[in-house]
Amino acid sequence: MNCEIITIGDELLIGQVVDTNSAWMAQRLNERGIVLKQITSVHDDAEHIVAALDEAFNRADIVLTTGGLGPTKDDITKKVLCDYFHTRLVPSKQVEKHVRELYKNRPDVLNRLTATQWLVPENCTVLTNRVGSAPIMAFTLNAKRSTLNAKRLISLPGVPHEMQVGMQEQVLPWLMEQLPDMAQTIAHRTLLVSGIAESSLAIILEKWENALPDCLHLAYLPKDGTIRLRLSLYEDAIDVLDDQWNQLKELVQDYLVVDEDKPLELVLGQMLLAKGQTISTAESCTGGRLAALLNAHSGSSAWYWGSVVAYDNSVKQNVLGVPAEVLEVHGAVSEQTVRCMAEGARNLTHTDYAIATSGVAGPTGGTPDKPVGTVWMAWATPDGTYAECFHLGSGASGASSVSREQITARACTKALLGLIRILRKID
Numbered sequence: 490m491n492c493e494i495i496t497i498g499d500e501l502l503i504g505q506v507v508d509t510n511s512a513w514m515a516q517r518l519n520e521r522g523i524v525l526k527q528i529t530s531v532h533d534d535a536e537h538i539v540a541a542l543d544e545a546f547n548r549a550d551i552v553l554t555t556g557g558l559g560p561t562k563d564d565i566t567k568k569v570l571c572d573y574f575h576t577r578l579v580p581s582k583q584v585e586k587h588v589r590e591l592y593k594n595r596p597d598v599l600n601r602l603t604a605t606q607w608l609v610p611e612n613c614t615v616l617t618n619r620v621g622s623a624p625i626m627a628f629t630l631n632a633k634r635s636t637l638n639a640k641r642l643i644s645l646p647g648v649p650h651e652m653q654v655g656m657q658e659q660v661l662p663w664l665m666e667q668l669p670d671m672a673q674t675i676a677h678r679t680l681l682v683s684g685i686a687e688s689s690l691a692i693i694l695e696k697w698e699n700a701l702p703d704c705l706h707l708a709y710l711p712k713d714g715t716i717r718l719r720l721s722l723y724e725d726a727i728d729v730l731d732d733q734w735n736q737l738k739e740l741v742q743d744y745l746v747v748d749e750d751k752p753l754e755l756v757l758g759q760m761l762l763a764k765g766q767t768i769s770t771a772e773s774c775t776g777g778r779l780a781a782l783l784n785a786h787s788g789s790s791a792w793y794w795g796s797v798v799a800y801d802n803s804v805k806q807n808v809l810g811v812p813a814e815v816l817e818v819h820g821a822v823s824e825q826t827v828r829c830m831a832e833g834a835r836n837l838t839h840t841d842y843a844i845a846t847s848g849v850a851g852p853t854g855g856t857p858d859k860p861v862g863t864v865w866m867a868w869a870t871p872d873g874t875y876a877e878c879f880h881l882g883s884g885a886s887g888a889s890s891v892s893r894e895q896i897t898a899r900a901c902t903k904a905l906l907g908l909i910r911i912l913r914k915i916d
Contacts, residue, residue: 522672556647679750771834809833
């Protein structure tokens with residue numbers, strides 16, 4: 490069965506709020522074998538919402554909506570759904586009891602607007618929103634003809650935490666109970682390659698890709714100087730997937746970083762953990778971004794010990810011990826400086842390894858010899874310190890068509906890849 494998501498809210502369409510709900514929901518649906526065909530975002534406008542519902546039901550068996558369920562005037566989803574399903578709002582004792590319990594210690598919240606939250610469409614099935622006041626409402630379309638063949642709509646809150654809890658605890662179990670045979674075989678295998686352009690990679694894979702069975706699809710997902718290759722299966726043919734997956738790994742072995750869908754920082758962390766070793770960072774142009782990646786995963790304290798964000802030269806000198814003459818002669822963005830930074834961080838934190846970054850992230854500050862996007866980085870190890878310069882922007886004389894965000898993201902990727910490769914050479 491096919492599914493579509495409709496996200497409702499002006500804030501999504503003016504860029505005030507980023508739609509993270511759809512990505513999260515797509516992952517959960519995929520895990521359950523439910524094929525998501527389309528995601529649509531619409532204004533808080535009744536006519537627009539109705540048109541989106543009509544279009545979605547023409548294509549999909551299950552429609553999930555998020556947003557527009559609050560108690561204020563701009564939240565119109567519940568009223569629109571009443572009109573769409575030819576019903577009326579009625580009080581729900583179930584929802585009222587839940588809302589009163591939810592806010593029992595906040596009498597200021599239990600006002601006449603909050604009371605509208607326990608009004609629900611008469612012909613819907615109410616699913617409990619354990620962590621919020623907006624009820625989750627499920628509707629069945631054309632149920633008189635066949636319950637199994639009927640289409641379903643589930644309206645969820647737009648608040649991400651409420652939506653996620655509701656999906657996991659209520660919506661997915663309800664769908665599986667209603668439509669026990671709706672799931673199909675969906676399987677994905679993902680690997681990560683680096684050091685090759687997307688077009689060059691496609692040429693290497695062209696003959697193999699053209700011969701892929703119809704049940705398989707290959708996707709190229711470039712990001713920050715790496716490419717994820719995802720091989721997807723949409724029917725019960727795991728043996729075919731396994732065979733083609735092994736062929737793919739053989740074809741890209743010269744560029745392969747990891748043969749699973751795992752972030753680089755976690756790949757590095759697991760390598761360090763297996764060795765009983767640790768890492769620290771000294772960052773200038775990346776401004777702590779590398780540190781944020783390294784400590785984002787549970788258990789990272791076992792291998793990641795800390796960071797010094799040495800943006801100003803005084804911090805490089807006074808905290809990391811970069812000699813004043815190195816900064817004066819070679820500048821902050823230089824091989825000599827990053828080597829001193831990495832070694833200083835390693836000595837300061839007593840870790841086995843340290844990574845240092847220093848560069849011109851832009852959009853200003855570039856020069857003809859060090860244009861925006863120039864990044865030096867170093868890796869201090871028990872066996873010595875390695876350094877390399879990367880040009881992660883484009884253009885000359887300080888100009889760049891690559892944003893500051895892109896340059897720092899690419900720098901972090903290069904920094905992680907560099908140490909992963911060093912560790913593999915040691916092995």
